Amino acid sequence: MALVDPSVPSPRAGAEMESASGRSHLGANAPPLIEMRGIERVYQMGDNVVRALAGVDLTIERGASIAIMGTSGSGKSTMMNILGCLDQPTKGSYFLDGRDVSRLSRAELAAVRGRMIGFVFQSFNLLSRTTAFENVEMPLLYQGLSASVRRKRANEALARVGLQNRGDHTPNQLSGGQQQRVAIARALVCEAPIIMADEPTGNLDTKTSYEVMAILQGLVAQGITVVLVTHEHDIAAYARRVVTLRDGLMVDDRTQTPVIAGGNMAADAAAATAAAGAHP
Ligand SMILES: Nc1ncnc2c1ncn2[C@@H]1O[C@H](COP(=O)(O)OP(=O)(O)OP(=O)(O)O)[C@@H](O)[C@H]1O
Ligand SMILES: [Mg+2]
Secondary structure (H helix, E strand, O other): OOOOOOOOOOOOOOOOOOOOOOOOOOOOOOOOOOEEEEEEEEEEEEEEEEEEEEEEEEEEEOOOOEEEEOOOOOOHHHHHHHHOOOOOOOOOEEEEEEEEEOOOOOOHHHHHHHHEEEEEEOOOOOOOOOOOHHHHHHHHHHOOOOOHHHHHHHHHHOOOOOOOOOOOOOOHHHHHHHHHHHHHHHOOOOOOOOEEEOOOOOEEEEOHHHHHHHHHHHHHHHHOOEEOOOOHHHHHHOOOOOEEEEEEEEEEEEOOOOOOHHHHHHHHHHHHHHHOOOOO
């Protein structure tokens, strides 16, 4: 469905590193982090045309926490794929950090993705015979960094999700929640300003889901923008804003006071981050 395999990290183009934090336009006239206008995505399957997105306008500010909800087939993953620069709209414009990314080449899109967005998936997408540390380090292997810098960044990212003591475990030696935290650490390691998570708690039990939401809330508290797709209202409750799709259209957009997930976990992760000297 996606144009590009998101599990293959994209290189960060050196020239674009200047604005790698996504915080390069934080002046008074800073554009929104994300601005979509009239986004349509049409899939042509033989004679059958599916309008997965039928004209969506969406603006997301820096530091937002936003849940995208909707029934199966409403267009959530299609929306996430376009937001995450994994796919492009058939029609409409998408400005990411002030730059029109709706008509970029695949290589340009990959560079923007590598710089701006970390991904978390329902099925974790970890390499099974590879340690947590190596999974987290993986995106950095494409950046020409020294082994010691990679080690420091990967360890910091693991500390940010409270797994500083699990780096040498392989995925089958970790619980589901811990595996998802490794995936979050991998999403964080490039220091992208946006985390996009498609059903990140879909394979987790209730308690573990809350732990993962605590980690994501901790990231929002550190200034990272978190965009989350979920079916579940009690997961969406952790976001500050909830938009609902139906038949490819946005039918609801509300802000709320988020429920605070497992305070201790979030505090622990924040303390571990501080101890590791990591920068959001
Ligand atoms: N690659 C594709 N080719 C053709 N049709 C597609 C493709 N991807 C999605 N669709 C169709 O687009 C519509 C929206 O799909 P999408 O995957 O975005 O839904 P969703 O809201 O994520 O659903 P779910 O909750 O089941 O994951 C559906 O009707 C789906 O069948
Ligand atoms: Mg989906």
